[in-house]
Amino acid sequence: MNKVLMKGNEALAEAAIRAGCKCFFGYPITPQTEVAAYFAKNMAKRGGVFLQAESEIAAINMVLGASSAGVRAMTSSSSPGISLKSEGISYIAGSDLPCVIVNVQRGGPGLGGIQPSQSDYNQAVKAPGHGDFHLVVYAPASVQESVDMVFTAFDTADRYRIPTMILSDGLIGQMMEPVVFPEKTNDIPEKSWACDGHKNKRKHNIVTSLFLEPDKLEKSVLQRNEKYKLISNNCADCETYLCDDAHIVITAYGATARIARSAVNEARKQGIKAGLFRPKTLWPFPENELRNSCKNAGHILCAEMSAGQMVNDIKLYTNCSVPVSFYGRTGGVIPEPEELLREIIKLSEGRQ
Amino acid sequence: MLTRIIISGFGGQGVLFIGKCLAYSAMLIGKELSWLPSYGPEMRGGTANCSVCISDDAIGSPLVTSPDILIAMNEPSFDKFEKKLCTGGKLFSDNSMIEKKSRRTDIKCFELPASDIAQNNALPRMANIILLGKTIKECSDMLFGINISTVTQVFEKIIPAKKNDLIQKNISALNLGYSM
Amino acid sequence: MSVIFQKPKSLADVQTHYCPGCTHGIIHRLVAEVIDEMNIEGTTVGISPVGCSVMAYEYFNCDMIEAPHGRAPAVATGVKRADPELFVFTYQGDGDLAAIGTNETIHAAARGENITVIFVNNTIYGMTGGQMAPTTIPGQITQTTPYGRDPKTNGFPLKVCEIISQIDGTAFAQRVAVDSVPHIKEAKKAIRKAFENQKEKRGFSIVEVLSSCPTNWGMTPSEALKRIREEMIPYYPLGIFKDTDVWNK
Numbered sequence: 001m002n003k004v005l006m007k008g009n010e011a012l013a014e015a016a017i018r019a020g021c022k023c024f025f026g027y028p029i030t031p032q033t034e035v036a037a038y039f040a041k042n043m044a045k046r047g048g049v050f051l052q053a054e055s056e057i058a059a060i061n062m063v064l065g066a067s068s069a070g071v072r073a074m075t076s077s078s079s080p081g082i083s084l085k086s087e088g089i090s091y092i093a094g095s096d097l098p099c100v101i102v103n104v105q106r107g108g109p110g111l112g113g114i115q116p117s118q119s120d121y122n123q124a125v126k127a128p129g130h131g132d133f134h135l136v137v138y139a140p141a142s143v144q145e146s147v148d149m150v151f152t153a154f155d156t157a158d159r160y161r162i163p164t165m166i167l168s169d170g171l172i173g174q175m176m177e178p179v180v181f182p183e184k185t186n187d188i189p190e191k192s193w194a195c196d197g198h199k200n201k202r203k204h205n206i207v208t209s210l211f212l213e214p215d216k217l218e219k220s221v222l223q224r225n226e227k228y229k230l231i232s233n234n235c236a237d238c239e240t241y242l243c244d245d246a247h248i249v250i251t252a253y254g255a256t257a258r259i260a261r262s263a264v265n266e267a268r269k270q271g272i273k274a275g276l277f278r279p280k281t282l283w284p285f286p287e288n289e290l291r292n293s294c295k296n297a298g299h300i301l302c303a304e305m306s307a308g309q310m311v312n313d314i315k316l317y318t319n320c321s322v323p324v325s326f327y328g329r330t331g332g333v334i335p336e337p338e339e340l341l342r343e344i345i346k347l348s349e350g351r352q
Numbered sequence: 353m354l355t356r357i358i359i360s361g362f363g364g365q366g367v368l369f370i371g372k373c374l375a376y377s378a379m380l381i382g383k384e385l386s387w388l389p390s391y392g393p394e395m396r397g398g399t400a401n402c403s404v405c406i407s408d409d410a411i412g413s414p415l416v417t418s419p420d421i422l423i424a425m426n427e428p429s430f431d432k433f434e435k436k437l438c439t440g441g442k443l444f445s446d447n448s449m450i451e452k453k454s455r456r457t458d459i460k461c462f463e464l465p466a467s468d469i470a471q472n473n474a475l476p477r478m479a480n481i482i483l484l485g486k487t488i489k490e491c492s493d494m495l496f497g498i499n500i501s502t503v504t505q506v507f508e509k510i511i512p513a514k515k516n517d518l519i520q521k522n523i524s525a526l527n528l529g530y531s532m
Numbered sequence: 533m534s535v536i537f538q539k540p541k542s543l544a545d546v547q548t549h550y551c552p553g554c555t556h557g558i559i560h561r562l563v564a565e566v567i568d569e570m571n572i573e574g575t576t577v578g579i580s581p582v583g584c585s586v587m588a589y590e591y592f593n594c595d596m597i598e599a600p601h602g603r604a605p606a607v608a609t610g611v612k613r614a615d616p617e618l619f620v621f622t623y624q625g626d627g628d629l630a631a632i633g634t635n636e637t638i639h640a641a642a643r644g645e646n647i648t649v650i651f652v653n654n655t656i657y658g659m660t661g662g663q664m665a666p667t668t669i670p671g672q673i674t675q676t677t678p679y680g681r682d683p684k685t686n687g688f689p690l691k692v693c694e695i696i697s698q699i700d701g702t703a704f705a706q707r708v709a710v711d712s713v714p715h716i717k718e719a720k721k722a723i724r725k726a727f728e729n730q731k732e733k734r735g736f737s738i739v740e741v742l743s744s745c746p747t748n749w750g751m752t753p754s755e756a757l758k759r760i761r762e763e764m765i766p767y768y769p770l771g772i773f774k775d776t777d778v779w780n781k
Binding site for chain 3: 059
Binding site: 261 | 389
């Protein structure tokens with residue numbers, strides 16, 4: 001095993017190249033710029049394409065084009081840039097095209113700030129663009145996971161012909177940790193649907209999201225929904241930590257989950273039975289696992305770097321059967337383990 | 353054990369670099385670690401800093417707010433972080449750049465005119481490495497036994513071999529700091 | 533019996549949705565004839581826009597992609613970069629190319645993308661029912677300029693070929709019209725040239741085709757052709773604005 005020390009953003013780009021990403025289109029924005037810069041430095045010499053687009057809008061549409069032509073394609077940005085990409089993301093979903101989109105989240109709304117944030121949960125999970133569609137959303141909590149999830153994200157995208165998203169943040173993107181790159185390279189499936197020139201050997205392929213007749217559009221949406229059911233069964237993933245006997249379960253994803261884990265450890269030292277439930281996919285949400293993890297819990301504490309977004313899903317997926325509290329910092333403020341510990345202690349005292 | 357380190361100074365003084373050296377050293381000795389830089393406009397001519405965590409166990413938050421070790425290379429860094437050092441913490445400051453002195457009695461202070469030493473020993477822009485040498489000497493336990501030889505290996509790994517003279521200068525500066 | 537006239541092979545044998553008298557049909561045919569003559573249907577990918585020609589993917593037999601509004605040059609860039617051996621063309625109207633997609637157009641040209649852009653300029657938004665386009669001529673009445681386009685409030689039209697020809701990455705920019713047989717023949721030559729340029733990797737090629745919209749102009753087809761001649765060509769002069777090899781000048 002060959003460990004290297006790398007920034008989350010750079011490791012993610014390296015993983016994409018190893019996963020067979022042939023085309024990357026991007027636009028500079030803090031705190032994701034290292035992703036584009038890494039591709040700029042490495043893509044051409046490894047047989048791929050890096051292009052700095054004139055806008056986020058152009059970048060996502062270049063992805064649409066390259067993916068239509070049958071190659072693995074990717075773009076990355078940070079929150080304000082993802083808003084610009086949402087038109088293209090919707091078209092990509094509506095055209096059943098595979099691709100990977102990376103969001104290294106920063107604070108919003110508007111220009112917001114450039115420090116880490118998780119305030120794009122709702123955008124990623126509920127409304128990445130107009131229309132009836134989903135992205136599979138992966139939430140890495142470490143540099144290693146950023147790497148592993150890129151491989152999975154490309155595979156899932158190709159297997160189901162859907163866009164997938166890596167929902168990272170400024171903390172995971174900027175930090176360095178040791179990382180091991182998997183040896184194997186992915187097998188990329190045949191893409192008989194691609195617009196790569198029919199070579200007079202088949203009927204022409206069409207990539208489109210337009211269905212002017214309502215029953216045809218409905219059929220296409222429902223077919224995609226069948227795919228989503230499969231994905232929900234096959235792709236939901238999570239990590240549970242000390243949940244079995246936990247009276248208080250913290251739910252947190254990405255960077256916040258790391259902080260929550262420290263708080264859980266500290267709480268355990270003080271004799272409080274705390275545990276951590278960390279969804280690794282935000283859509284599909286590992287809802288069965290959440291319910292299992294909370295079966296002994298008297299309270300759930302949802303921690304986020306937002307004003308409260310995932311917390312609503314936690315209530316939904318537990319059918320409000322366990323009281324759910326929320327603790328969030330936003331605007332780029334990173335909560336400290338002590339803040340979460342205080343909340344855990346408060347809840348545990350309220351219980352007694 | 354978990355050791356939290358902040359290294360702070362002007363952009364260009366090499367604070368991120370010595371943070372990376374410590375992080376890389378931790379990787380070589382098989383410890384868990386994280387390195388997190390400050391980023392954004394403050395990097396452009398303002399104060400840059402990085403957080404390094406080294407631990408036996410998986411690291412939670414990579415952001416250090418109360419360090420066990422602080423390396424301060426300019427006065428704004430001293431002002432910002434000196435008060436945040438944990439009790440029992442160690443402060444390393446370049447007093448060629450910082451006039452103030454800590455009044456705290458619950459921390460240990462190591463003042464070194466690192467920039468002047470670098471200048472006088474024909475090691476320009478290596479005040480950071482001199483401070484790193486001193487830190488390694490005084491924090492052996494807190495740094496899980498990271499020593500001169502670990503950091504020397506790191507230099508050889510992260511500085512391209514064709515810049516051998518730079519590697520040698522870094523090693524000299526490291527040893528010089530260690531001998532102080 | 534010898535065949536003296538037939539549909540181009542790369543044009544699908546289907547009924548189009550274009551209005552009677554619209555010249556989109558002629559322009560489709562010219563593009564298809566060029567694809568046939570160059571024998572490149574199997575290696576061509578077309579990009580249809582949002583606008584009247586949104587359904588063009590049903591009419592061409594080569595592989596086709598439907599792009600978001602204005603983004604066809606970006607989509608074309610993605611395809612071409614993924615496989616530089618493909619012939620890639622976009623087929624865009626004036627709203628698509630010169631309003632919502634101006635940025636994509638200008639920058640694809642600036643990069644010297646080795647693609648062909650067919651730009652259909654009929655000075656109006658057709659599909660949405662006749663609103664002002666970026667190319668609507670001063671004084672022209674549309675649904676959103678009911679008293680005629682007044683540059684003081686609505687600004688001036690964009691002269692696309694003139695703009696694009698100023699860009700270093702542009703290899704070829706020509707404005708043609710399809711109002712008469714001689715003009716149609718000229719248009720075909722220009723389109724052929726724009727595709728040949730891809731083969732020779734000369735850079736970005738655009739052919740602006742002055743086209744009619746009898747329905748939204750409120751004219752008969754022949755009145756519409758007359759308008760191209762009498763109102764459009766004087767404002768948008770025909771001709772080659774640029775013809776060069778971007779990379780080996």
